[in-house]
Amino acid sequence: MKPLPSLDVLKTFLVVAQKLNFTRAAEVLNVTQGAVSRQIAGLEAHLGYALFTRQARGLALTHHGALLVAPLQQAFTHIDDALAKGGAQSGILRVKCPTCAMRWILPRVIRLQNERPELVVEVTASVSHGVEFAAEPFDAAIVFGAAPSLKGVTADHLFDEVLTPVCAPELWKPKKHAAPTPGDLAGKTLLHPTRDRRDWLLWLGAFGYTGLPSTKAQHFDTLDLAMSSAMQGLGVTIGDVSLIEEDLRAKRVIAPFPLCVTSGAAYYLAYPERPAPSPALQQFVQWLGDEAAHTRRRLEARTHAAQA
Template structure:
């Protein structure tokens, strides 16, 4: 007996059968047209018969393809229903989160689970800022930047606002005047990105050209840069939305009053289909409330600055 084709390949067949066009199916599946075509060709070779007739203006199902379609649609519907039921009973939500946002979400999730032990949220940190729900086993994700995934529900959480950040003991500004970028000349600049774009964006908004210091260290994530700044190793660019609790606790200080919106933001996203479970809807509503408080705190901070 032949081994069964993978569920991913069978799902590709179902989407192609619905769209009868490789390009439109590729858009739905977030794959390239070539990848979809190769999956269908591989499935036809595995089965030993054709599934589609290639025509000038699209595709048509062969008799064998049409015979296969209905049972597979029913099977996938049963799988979806089973997953929804098991997820609803367990109450476990799997959430993907970029490492930079862990500083914001993890204390809140721990507090949520202390208050709502029946709602289990498993947060997985990742260096990447995106998610592919078709290929990754997550119920939801926090993403940075404008979401590009199709077929998802999007909740805006908060915007990125940049300003220099360092440990309290590192900064010794001159009394009686506001800090300027010249005060950074003897400091090590900690860069959250290799291209130094965050520092350069903030300095440009200040009206300062170039970098005020030749001493620098580079990191792959904002979280690593902030952790190094907390240890007194230098001054980094921090996102005020993510470090509000660190600022309030005086683990870090923000020596400059200038805060620059980068134009990027953080979002909670999850698939539109299947319909979100009750647990996911409750989590999304709770997270929006937490984000609204962060936005309010940030607004008050900016006004005070």
């Protein structure tokens, strides 16, 4: 009797079957395209038949591959149910979070666990902004972007992304009798949280600028890396006011411009509807919703003060 393939390989097969593209499956699984391709090739060799046919624009399931999808999905659902029941009994919650949101959630989770030691929340940072509950071992996830529309997944709005320039206090010398303008950024190094510079261009556009006020620039793959560089005094970045409120309060950074601009993106707490949320997850959902409400109120107060 052949040994069973590993659960990781079978999960990879299900993600590839859903995406029908090795590259997109690799992004979901946070591995390389080559790793996904090798896993599928190994699984096909183990089973003795092809699971996919390669086409010009992607993949297609073979007859044998299509027959495997539903039974494997059902099997993983049973496994997830069993793990969820175990997690509910132990009080352990596994939460995925994009690295950019760690500044907001991690201090709050530590405070929560000090207040409620019986509720253990394990937060895993990821460069991914989404989640695939069928393929990833998480009870909930912070999701960034547009409102998720995943079947069988609840997504509670936490707060919107609101952008403004941010830098170390020693890097900025305010003018005595004049409000700051983008012209004051000339000669400073602009730290870009994205390769396409869209966050800076969006904020500058609200000022009526169509270009960048400085030719000095450094680019990063995540907001968190750009923020860390800004705290070291290496330049001025665009920061999300909601995510950095603790840093602003502690004066690790300053936001020299009163103008804040919404990007259209937001943060959501996503979790599967089935199995029904455990008591531990229900407590976490309620608590995080309250924390997000406090953040939204502080942001509204800051906005009103800037407009006054």
